[in-house]
Amino acid sequence: MARIIVCTLFAVVAATLSTGLALAKEVYNVVIVETLPVPIVTESRIEFEKELVRIMPDYDIKVTTYDAEGSELRATEILAELAKQPAPDLIVSVATLATRALNGSNHFLDVPKLFMAVSSPVEEGIVPAIGASSKRNITGESHVLDAKVKLDMLEGVLKASNPTTPLTIGLIHSTYPSSSSLVNQLLALNGTYKHINLVAINTPYLEGDEGLVAMTGNIVEKLQQRKSELDGYWLSSGPLAEANGLVAKVKERTGLFPLFAESISSVKEGALIGVVSEPVSIGKSAARKAKLILENSSAKDMPVGKMDTYTVAVNVSTAIKLQLPIPSNYLKLAKQHVYQ
């Protein structure tokens, strides 16, 4: 009798174990290295995680996130530590510095890698051109528009008020790689637009929150020095664009308004017009690429491209103040992003 009971118990345990094994989800280990916890980076990463879990419900997605604290060196260290551990299924880098470190690391050549929120993948040396694939098993998307498109849009806005002389616009930026790269692209087109005259105004990139505050101070100082020659300024993407209170401080000290910005928050704060990729779009788009990679598509074969979804935002209060009416087609495009 006892033998029967033992056998029965054994059978029940075995069946339970086998069922549990059968019901267990396949696990994917995803490592995310973000450059620094600024809104566009953090929000893009959060949206990525949510979207990946949503579109891969049959898998157990284990995400481990590392903060490089705005430092490429830190990102490199993180990756070196990761190399000592079992290789993850996918490594994701957010923003330029973390991506630069990941692309430069030789520890993970066999691990598929994905980047997001990088302005200039070509200038960063990831691929020779947009549309090309990387041999280092990495792919991703640039989240910013072509410089020409952005200038076209601003020209369209200025043209509506038909100013008699070109508006001199200060291109404020840090030496953060993506910022410099974008500004260089804009400056390359300077002089081709009737109503736009671009002037570069920069500050050295400084890591960390204190560095952001310092960069803000530097920029405000420089704008104050040159406010007489400026009609407004261009707030390019990069850490400086994420600095708290930059627009308000500039306005307070110089009376200048940003005429173009590459973040929604800047438009909310007073930029005349902005065209950006929202973190939601960036995260979702990256998640879809991650799914393909986890489902055995090779990152080597996936070309690096640009995002196909952008958001236009306008600030009508700034427009009224500057007597620069926003053309109706931009106003229509802005839809939910018309701010006052």
Place this chain on the structure above:
Amino acid sequence: MIYIPILLIGMAVTGYWAYLTAYDSVREREYQLLTQTLTLNVLEIINERRELLIESGLENVPVFRDAYQKEVFEELESLQQATNRHFAISDKSTETLVFSTMNAPVLLNVEGASIATIANRTVAFGESNVNDIDVLFACSEFNPWNWKVTVLQPAEPLQSSLFTIAWLTFLVTLFAVVIVSLLMGRVTQILVVSPIEKIKSAASRIAVDHKKVTIDLQQNDELGGLARDVEAMSGEIEQYVAQAQQANRAKTDFLAVMSHEIRTPLNGIQGLATLLLDTPLSDKQHQYASDLKSSASILATVINDVLDLSKIESGMSEVDVTEFDLNVMLKELVTLLGTNASSNNTRLVYTSKNLESVVVTSDITKLRQIIINLVSNAIKFTHKGTVSISAKLKKPSTETVSENRLVIAVKDSGIGIEPDRLEHIFDKFTQSDSSITREYGGTGLGLAIARQLAQLLGGDIKVASKVGEGSCFTVTANVQSRLNVESSAASCLVKKARDGGLPAGLKVLLAEDNAINAVVAQALLEQLNCVVEHVDNGLKAAARVEDGGIDVVFMDVHMPVMDGIEATKRIRKLNGDLGQTPVIGLTAEAFKERHVVFKASGMDDIVTKPVTVEALQESLVKLALEQEVADNK
């Protein structure tokens, strides 16, 4: 056929209706496009910006409103270039022009414009003249901005389209009319013309053949009925013609019988009267006998005239052409009729041209009859005057036979004919004056017969006359003529025969069943110095010839036991010279075709009763001449 013009008019009306429909349709479409452009494009462009301003809370911001109105103007300028329509915006209150794609001011006459509601907007549209250009317009108001918005387009493209439509409609209608006409022509050809041609052809065949015809028409319409009627009519015509021919044959037979039956006793009367005159008579008896002969002669003339006319009118008179010496024939006639002329104290003169040594080919009998008739008339109506006969051929003859025209004029110096009677003298039973009949006698058929005979010969008779001076009858006839190189020899023979007369003691067998006629004929032949032997039927005649010793036989055709025809055939079957014995038929049948039958049985010549000594002599001479010519050969 009445349906063809109705159909063509119908097609033309349909074409015009199609044009009007297309005209209205094109105009309506143009106005529809214009009003839609205004409401769905222009006003939407304006309203869209206003809505955008309201949504953005910028409606009352002048810089934005001005900028968006400027955008409207720019879009309308682009639209003007894309659509070739013009746009104008004016202030509704002040009528001030706010914007226009036209260089000149826009002053519209909107009186009489149509009003419609499109997309909840009231739109006025119509035609007007702007700066001397016809335009179509549509206008509406945009109250939020106090605007009056107008869309204009030149009417010229519309007019051009309508012109094109008019031409196309005309050409299509014309094409349709041509096609329908061709089709109807073809259908008419098949259904109407072709059947009519068949019926016409059948009618022509009926007219020629008088036979029943079958028309190949199966249709059951009016033409098919007409064809059946024509077929039925042709059957009846055939039947009537057969009946008419039968009746004509009966008439001919009757005439032949009557001719025979009348001539036979007449022959006896004439013959006996002639014989009686040769006997010793008192003067009174001689006068009676002479009158008797004259009366019989007149009666014979009347009978001959009636028979001739009957033959001519029934178409039985045929032209029997022979070659003869016209000059000789006319000279003989002059000799023959000269006696009558002398008794009337009238001189008969004959002249000719182109007739010497010429023989002509024509119907000598008819020609002789014509001349005798005309000359006899001339003599009859001429007292103590002259009757001249002049004959000529229009062309000189050659040795080869050629067509020629014979003209014989008989001119007298008699009483002449009244002009109003001239045109009737050739009518039957007509003389120029009824008193003439009483004074001169005659049936009034002579000239009618002469003219019809002349017409049978391809000519005619014309008359010219003057009362108190005389008349001239001119006969024409188509003949053939040639120079006669043998005429001298032949003439010698004829002359010899005529001059020398018949040999005396010619043994003649007379076969005649009628005793009186036999007596007359025998007496006449004896006057010609013939030795006459008489038998009363053909069987005896044949037997007598077989016995030999007969030089010539005068054979009556109709005899008991054996008729003359059968007897002649028997004679011709005799051996040797007996079978060649000349046989001259004696008959009261005057018709030529009967004479042909008699000659076919073997008779050498025919003498028609009542017999005269001249006729008997002429026949004997003719036989003698033929025999002599044959011997010479």
